[in-house]
Amino acid sequence: MSACNQLIIDRMQSPVQLIPQLAAHLIAAGGKRLRPMLTLSAARLCGYQGERHIGLAACVEFIHTATLLHDDVVDESELRRGQASANAIFGNKASVLVGDFLFARAFQLMVADGAPEVLRILSSAAATIVEGEVLQLVIQNDTASTEAQYLQVIEGKTAALFAAATRVGAVVADRPTQQAEALDSYGRNLGIAFQLIDDALDYSAVQEQLGKTVGDDFREGKITLPVLLAFARGGEEEKSFWRRVLEEREQSDADLTHALHLMRQHGVIEETVARARHYGDLALQSLAEFPDSAHRRALQGIVEFCIARVH
């Protein structure tokens, strides 16, 4: 991981100073480095002893960071991980362009690896991520959206990169397709679980204790599972409320409090977490393909960690 961090810092350099400045704000400032950790662990789980996984882990983190930068522009977010977001400090223009730069650097990193299968997996994932984000934009503010559409969004915007991150671990280790698919399934289900928890956290007091804002999704009128469940379980009066705040975006300060109250009443956060648990279990089952080892236990631990964030 420290070799990967070093590579990330090396590859975000540019003669144009604004690029490393802005990239450092996001990348060097941290985050969990969850996705590169997945690539590194998956490769080791497959018995890989070389160093190609380091470049691919950095590539995965660059794709992720590029999408974060563009997400914050799209969502008009002021905060990211409890700090001022890059677009709030450097402006939307710089965030769009530096996101593009990180995308391009990600592609250079996969080209440096050069294996056709790796290139195919990671470049397809990049396209799928964006399709998920566009669909999210399309269904935003529409309470008539379906759970199937929501799942399609999170499978695209989140799970596709998790799946690619773990799958390439099997590819660099030259393991049979069955193991590549097991790791793909692990990553994909973990990604869905991760996003479900993220969406639950946005309406959870735990988030507030961590110094993060609650209700960002609410204010944007983002359609997530907690909202879809609360809408489905509410009577006509409640449905009108959700339409007013999410579709017409007429929100007073008291509306978020009321939304949280409705969610508690209908048990939607518990239900969202239960679904995350289900996908987490599917991720764990995918690992049955591999014998017990420290690396398998690490990947199992990541599932537990992702779900435990809500407690």
Place this chain on the structure above:
Amino acid sequence: MSACNQLIIDRMQSPVQLIPQLAAHLIAAGGKRLRPMLTLSAARLCGYQGERHIGLAACVEFIHTATLLHDDVVDESELRRGQASANAIFGNKASVLVGDFLFARAFQLMVADGAPEVLRILSSAAATIVEGEVLQLVIQNDTASTEAQYLQVIEGKTAALFAAATRVGAVVADRPTQQAEALDSYGRNLGIAFQLIDDALDYSAVQEQLGKTVGDDFREGKITLPVLLAFARGGEEEKSFWRRVLEEREQSDADLTHALHLMRQHGVIEETVARARHYGDLALQSLAEFPDSAHRRALQGIVEFCIARVH
């Protein structure tokens, strides 16, 4: 070219309908298709008889279109090619994301080709383009910017993709490095000439006759050669004028008229066109590496076409 157009339309499809809708607005609506034409012509000039150049030409057009979409967001443009820009119709958010999608599709197209040298050239070009655009953002509104910085901007944002577009023509044809470098030089110098003419056109009456707006760069405070020359050739009073309108962006309706007057007085449009002519000549000289042929004449004609736009 018709095979390339078909591929462009095929590859902009997605189950998420907003993507082809928005992409069609820019891609299908046209533009000159100058960059894919360069790839097709360069490959044929090198005697290439296969079909790989079609996918690479589409890839080049996708990279170009992705950067156009993001440019319009960054520049807050209302118009593109005389029509409402995609961001004006679909919103900035959709433009950012569909730009990302086209970027990802471009990478999938180069991965489908798979040749390591092609991947290296095109992925490096993508990074260089963005570096040029970030530098443009950095020097924007700064009349103390130098001609060297301006050249660095246009070499990045425009010439790098022209150079890559032509260079890959030699690579698919498996021609020696000397010919790849000649085509790189052709594309790079053509790209510089093209951008110089574009920047001259932004202050030119010809632009107005074509139904396009004059003064977009002026309103944005963009630092282009006409402005740098007018600033350098003006006395203190004129320098104050340029600082007020470009740096502080205090502009009245009469200011653009005054700017155009100063430019005429100092002959800066003629000077910009003369420099474009110089780079155009360098592009033509690079073609000396190849014997006369219909394809060489086509590439020569493109140089003339690009420069003639100003008349």
